[in-house]
Amino acid sequence: MRDALVAxxxxxxxxxxxxxxxxxxxxxxxxxxxxSFFRYFxxxxxxxxxxxxxxxxxxxxxxxxxxxxxxxVRRVCEAARLVLLMYAENPSFSVQRYRLTKQVPGLRxxxxxxxxxxxxxxxxxxxxxxxxxxxxxxxxxxxxxxxxAAHNNALRSWxxxxxxxxxxxxxxxALGFVQSAFGAPPAPAPTSTPAPAPSPAVEGPxxxxxxxxxxxxxxxxxxxxIETTLEADRTRxx
Numbered sequence: 578m579r580d581a582l583v584a585x586x587x588x589x590x591x592x593x594x595x596x597x598x599x600x601x602x603x604x605x606x607x608x609x610x611x612x613s614f615f616r617y618f619x620x621x622x623x624x625x626x627x628x629x630x631x632x633x634x635x636x637x638x639x640x641x642x643x644x645x646x647x648x649x650v651r652r653v654c655e656a657a658r659l660v661l662l663m664y665a666e667n668p669s670f671s672v673q674r675y676r677l678t679k680q681v682p683g684l685r686x687x688x689x690x691x692x693x694x695x696x697x698x699x700x701x702x703x704x705x706x707x708x709x710x711x712x713x714x715x716x717x718x719x720x721x722x723x724x725x726a727a728h729n730n731a732l733r734s735w736x737x738x739x740x741x742x743x744x745x746x747x748x749x750x751a752l753g754f755v756q757s758a759f760g761a762p763p764a765p766a767p768t769s770t771p772a773p774a775p776s777p778a779v780e781g782p783x784x785x786x787x788x789x790x791x792x793x794x795x796x797x798x799x800x801x802x803i804e805t806t807l808e809a810d811r812t813r814x815x
Contacts, residue, residue, distance in 0.1 A: 579617045579627065581607045586624045587673060595625075595681045622687045625674060629691050632663045633698065640702040649706040650720060650760030653699045654752040657728045660695060661748045664732060668740030675736040696725045720759050727751040 585607040589598040600621055604614050618624045636656050643652050664671040678684045700721035707713030731751035735744040 578607075578609065578613060582609070582614055582617060583624055583627050586621075587670070587677075590625075590677055591673070595677060595684065622684060625677065625684055626687070626691060628663050632660055633691075633694055635659055636695065637698050640698065643702070648761050649703055650756055653703060653721065653724050654756055654760075656699060656702075657695075657724050657752060658745070658748065660728065661732060661744060664736075665744045668744075672736055672740045675733070692725060692729065696721050699724055716759075720755070723755045723759065724752065727755050 582603060586598070586603045589602055589606060593602075598621075600611060600614055603621075603624070604611055607614075614624075618627070636659050639656050639659060640652065678688055700717045703717030703720055704714050707717050710716055728748055728751065731748040732744070735742060735747050
């Protein structure tokens with residue numbers, strides 16, 4: 578019934594235009610009553626975005642299932658990909674909706690409200706992870722906005738191409754900018770070549786490296802300082 582109402586609505590939107598189509602027109606074409614329509618959709622605008630409530634619930638549950646082992650920025654980028662999958666499930670419908678939304682100011686405003694709810698869900702998760710950071714709430718809001726902006730930029734580029742090409746690759750490329758700007762770099766992949774065993778015949782004093790870093794500095798930055806110090810020592814030794 579829900580899918581039939583969506584199909585009827587978009588058929589009429591394409592034939593008559595969004596503003597000229599009424600809820601009565603939609604239910605008449607679908608062969609149901611008005612009560613059935615409002616059981617699934619609170620308004621005519623909601624029939625244009627039938628999957629966002631489900632997707633928002635999935636995204637919120639995905640973030641709620643996160644643990645300390647998950648790097649926060651990478652986690653919200655992964656959550657944003659759930660929204661992409663919703664669009665990619667039915668490219669032709671997504672392209673039709675994109676074109677319709679561009680033509681109707683009221684739908685653009687509705688879409689912005691939906692996007693804002695996604696952004697708040699991402700920011701709420703990041704705020705919980707950044708409680709020990711100075712200006713943690715500000716970091717959370719900025720990163721959440723960046724994730725949404727990168728995702729939407731890539732998604733609209735894909736929609737403007739009529740859904741051709743690899744949407745996942747396009748969005749991943751955009752989200753990579755956010756990850757590189759705000760997140761920790763991924764851990765290096767383990768190598769299959771075993772490290773050579775140290776020679777037992779060579780013994781000497783152990784090196785101690787002291788690095789001064791700001792409180793809250795990401796671990797990858799501390800590691801980079803250590804590597805730089807060790808490299809400088811090796812150069813001097815040569």
